[in-house]
Amino acid sequence: MSSTANNVNGTSSGSNGTVKGTALSLDQARRYARHIILPEVGSIGQRKLLASKVLLIGAGGLGSPAALYLAAAGVGRVGVVDYDVVDLSNLHRQIIHGHANIGRPKVDSVRERLADVNPDVEVVTFNEPISSANAFDIIKGFDVVVNGSDNFPTRYLVNDACYLLGKPLVDGTLFRFEGRANVFLPGQGCYRCLFPAPPPPGAVPSCAEAGVLGAMCGVIGTIQAVETIKLLLDLGEPLVNRLLLFDSLSMEFREVRIPRDPECPLCGDNPTIHELIDYEAFCGAPVTALG
Amino acid sequence: MANVRVPAMLRPTVGGERVVDAEGATLRELIDNVDRRHPGFAGQLLETDGAQRRFVNIYVNDEDIRYLNGLDTPVETGDVISILPAVAGGN
Numbered sequence: 349m350s351s352t353a354n355n356v357n358g359t360s361s362g363s364n365g366t367v368k369g370t371a372l373s374l375d376q377a378r379r380y381a382r383h384i385i386l387p388e389v390g391s392i393g394q395r396k397l398l399a400s401k402v403l404l405i406g407a408g409g410l411g412s413p414a415a416l417y418l419a420a421a422g423v424g425r426v427g428v429v430d431y432d433v434v435d436l437s438n439l440h441r442q443i444i445h446g447h448a449n450i451g452r453p454k455v456d457s458v459r460e461r462l463a464d465v466n467p468d469v470e471v472v473t474f475n476e477p478i479s480s481a482n483a484f485d486i487i488k489g490f491d492v493v494v495n496g497s498d499n500f501p502t503r504y505l506v507n508d509a510c511y512l513l514g515k516p517l518v519d520g521t522l523f524r525f526e527g528r529a530n531v532f533l534p535g536q537g538c539y540r541c542l543f544p545a546p547p548p549p550g551a552v553p554s555c556a557e558a559g560v561l562g563a564m565c566g567v568i569g570t571i572q573a574v575e576t577i578k579l580l581l582d583l584g585e586p587l588v589n590r591l592l593l594f595d596s597l598s599m600e601f602r603e604v605r606i607p608r609d610p611e612c613p614l615c616g617d618n619p620t621i622h623e624l625i626d627y628e629a630f631c632g633a634p635v636t637a638l639g
Numbered sequence: 640m641a642n643v644r645v646p647a648m649l650r651p652t653v654g655g656e657r658v659v660d661a662e663g664a665t666l667r668e669l670i671d672n673v674d675r676r677h678p679g680f681a682g683q684l685l686e687t688d689g690a691q692r693r694f695v696n697i698y699v700n701d702e703d704i705r706y707l708n709g710l711d712t713p714v715e716t717g718d719v720i721s722i723l724p725a726v727a728g729g730n
Contacts, residue, residue: 408730442730496729503727523726524647543725545693552648552694555728593721598657604701604721 370395376468380422393581394422398468400580403427403490405478405506407454409555409565410496410520410572412444417573418494419462419469423580426462427472427490430454441562478502480624483509492579494518494572498554500546501627507532507539508624511615518575520568522560527568527594530587530606531575537589537608538615546631564596641669641718648724653677661720666697667710669720684722685710694725 372380372391376398383389383397400423404411407430419426434442434449434457442454449457455473462471474486483505487493493510495517497503503519510517510532517532519539532538571592578584593602613620643659653659654677663669667689674681684695689710691697697704698721704712714720 406729410729438730498728498730500725500727520729521726522728522730526647528723528726543694543696547692547694547725552724552726555730558648558728560728591723593723595657602701602721604696604698604723605703607703607706609705 372398376422379466379468383421388583389581397422397577397580398424400492401425401427401490402576402580403429403487403493404496405429405493405502406496406498407442407444407458408432408438408496408498409441409522409560409562410569411458411494412442413566413569414494414496414573414576415444415458415462416465417570418576419466419471421573421577422466422468423576424468425470425472425490427474427486428455428458429474429476429478429486430458431476441560441565443566478505480505480627483624484513487513487515490515492516492518492576494520494576496520496569496572499631499633501631501633503539504546504630505624505627508614508621510534511538512623516579518572518579520572522555522564522568524558525561525564525596527564527596528591529568529571529575529594530591531579533586533588535608535615537606538612540614541609541612541616542591542606544609544612546633549631549633561596564594567594567596640716641714641720643669643673643720644722646722646724648726649680649683649722652679652683663714665710666699666704666712666714666720669714670710683724696723696725697721698723 380394383394384391402418402423404415407428432454434445434452434454436450444461445457453475455475459471459473462469487509493515495506511534514534520529575586578586589606590603591606610617640660640662643661645653645659661669661673663672670681686692699712700718
């Protein structure tokens with residue numbers, strides 16, 4: 349990383365990273381008027397959002413709408429981890445990136461787009477793979493993590509790191525015309541409770557191999573943004589211990605229960621995982637580009 | 640007769656159907672019955688030794704069978720069976 353932004357390692361931009369305890373400016377009062385008028389948000393809630401820090405794992409299909417809505421909502425610091433560059437094949441679904449950004453690092457595209465969406469937001473970028481070596485340093489400075497990764501090693505890594513750091517994880521996945529979303533709160537179940545072991549390499553096709561309806565990313569990524577804001581403002585009932593299933597072909601939302609597993613090696617009653625491991629070895633697959 | 644919701648990933652094994660009706664007193668019987676009509680279906684859910692694959696979850700009426708009686712979980716008429724393989728895609 350080329351610089352350090354406050355207590356988070358990374359490259360940052362933005363003019364108003366911390367407003368906690370400060371009054372909203374006139375421009376902010378206008379920008380967030382339709383939030384502030386909500387009794388559940390109000391001026392206090394909006395200031396809470398402006399003082400919040402959310403990390404996006406991946407700036408792709410899910411990360412794009414999540415980043416846009418979280419920035420527009422006034423989340424004060426948005427972190428983005430992605431080491432990929434924008435490709436023409438991304439643009440049917442990764443709506444934060446534009447044609448002019450093809451070939452550029454995704455994090456640069458994100459920083460510029462979010463600065464335009466909302467100059468209140470400080471954007472912290474990590475143009476590097478997230479790994480066991482850096483995950484704690486990257487994640488520790490954020491309040492909530494939004495997972496938009498595209499591979500199993502990263503999903504298990506982010507899950508374990510979030511649990512060990514006590515960070516809420518807002519998860520989402522896509523497959524063709526289907527999507528899923530849920531929230532893992534530390535101590536109330538984790539990705540390992542949901543899927544104790546990864547599939548063998550090659551057993552489950554990726555989006556690149558199986559395809560995905562572009563607009564599906566908007567549905568699930570936006571649900572992740574909503575769940576994140578609910579967590580930050582302590583609103584409603586988050587998707588904790590509930591996995592939301594969306595089938596766009598039948599236009600049907602369903603839920604299944606995902607309890608905490610007492611036998612879970614990470615968050616169970618007798619955990620055996622106390623630190624980050626080698627996730628490529630665990631999954632038998634390399635970490636691919638995020639997003 | 641139970642109602643099996645087949646995820647996109649497994650639809651090729653059931654002729655592209657999104658929903659399959661199936662009989663069976665237990666989940667294992669139900670899977671066997673679907674497999675007779677659609678050979679290869681069971682292999683997507685079970686290991687060669689007959690155990691449930693750890694990256695494929697099966698739910699009876701929204702409850703994960705790992706917290707019920709596994710593949711011996713009873714199935715009743717009208718039950719909804721959901722199959723959820725792990726997917727990693729987010730991009």
